Amino acid sequence: MGEYAELRAEIERWAAQPSPSDPEAARQAVDRLLAALNEGSLRAAELGPGGWQAVEWVKAGILLAFTVGRTTRYEGPPFEYFDRDTLPLRETDGAGGNVRIVPGGTSVRAGAYLAPGVVIMPPAYINVGAYVGEGTMIDSHALVGSCAQVGARVHISAGAQIGGVLEPIGLRPVVIEDDVVIGGNAGVFEGTLVGRRAVIAAGVTLTASTPLFDLVRGDVYRAEPDRPLSVPESAVVVPGSRPASGAFAEAHGLQIYAPLIVKYRDERTDAATALEGALR
Numbered sequence: 001m002g003e004y005a006e007l008r009a010e011i012e013r014w015a016a017q018p019s020p021s022d023p024e025a026a027r028q029a030v031d032r033l034l035a036a037l038n039e040g041s042l043r044a045a046e047l048g049p050g051g052w053q054a055v056e057w058v059k060a061g062i063l064l065a066f067t068v069g070r071t072t073r074y075e076g077p078p079f080e081y082f083d084r085d086t087l088p089l090r091e092t093d094g095a096g097g098n099v100r101i102v103p104g105g106t107s108v109r110a111g112a113y114l115a116p117g118v119v120i121m122p123p124a125y126i127n128v129g130a131y132v133g134e135g136t137m138i139d140s141h142a143l144v145g146s147c148a149q150v151g152a153r154v155h156i157s158a159g160a161q162i163g164g165v166l167e168p169i170g171l172r173p174v175v176i177e178d179d180v181v182i183g184g185n186a187g188v189f190e191g192t193l194v195g196r197r198a199v200i201a202a203g204v205t206l207t208a209s210t211p212l213f214d215l216v217r218g219d220v221y222r223a224e225p226d227r228p229l230s231v232p233e234s235a236v237v238v239p240g241s242r243p244a245s246g247a248f249a250e251a252h253g254l255q256i257y258a259p260l261i262v263k264y265r266d267e268r269t270d271a272a273t274a275l276e277g278a279l280r
Helices: 002-015 023-039 056-068 247-252 271-279
Strands: 045-048 051-054 071-076 079-084 212-214 219-221 235-238 241-243 255-257 260-264
Touching: 002 023, 002 056, 023 056
Parallel strands: 212 260
Antiparallel strands: 045 051, 071 079, 212 219, 235 260, 241 255
16 A cells, blocks of 8 residues: 555554644545545455454544534435435446446445445445455345445345444454355444355344354354454354253253354355255
């Protein structure tokens, strides 16, 4: 990101001021940041030698957009809305960019990247700072939260929630790597990493406080203070439960929700076949 050194310095300078001394210059820096995010040349998280990390100055710039923006009224069919004038809906040339946004209430905010071949079914919402890779399908009633990073050829099924995070700026956003399937009404939150080719079954919820039990390898995966929860590559995760502790829980047969890895996909097994086999 060396080409953005000057922009980074500007963003960091204005973000360090509770009220920027030159609001118009700060707004211009925000506009350049959002334009770079729109085109995918800049991202809110990046993969480095130590794994995925937040790009703090980019997230600081997104927060700056709220600081220097003014709440304004937007009008257009079929409704009006009110938001910061620094964060309008994204201008998208679907035909030119080979992106399909099917009509019916979808919103894509400025500063979100949509790669060629992305398909969005209505209604869906993609927030500022999000990155959606080539050939990904985002189905109805799905959310891709602020700064969430979604890889190529991912399927985000109806009702799924990919959580976003802006603050603190050092916190890594949710990352969904390539060729992942996220089932209907599943939720991935709080910086969770879903490794490539993993399958997250319908109804699974993954958070920083959710231990993930691996029935294949005999491991338990947890978030650590310096590392969010990570789902291994090719893991097939389904909803499960485990006994709650204590005499009262035992007396009443109470269970606690627990996501389970029940198998791993191999290179010859597609996601649907892997999930069907696991659930059987």
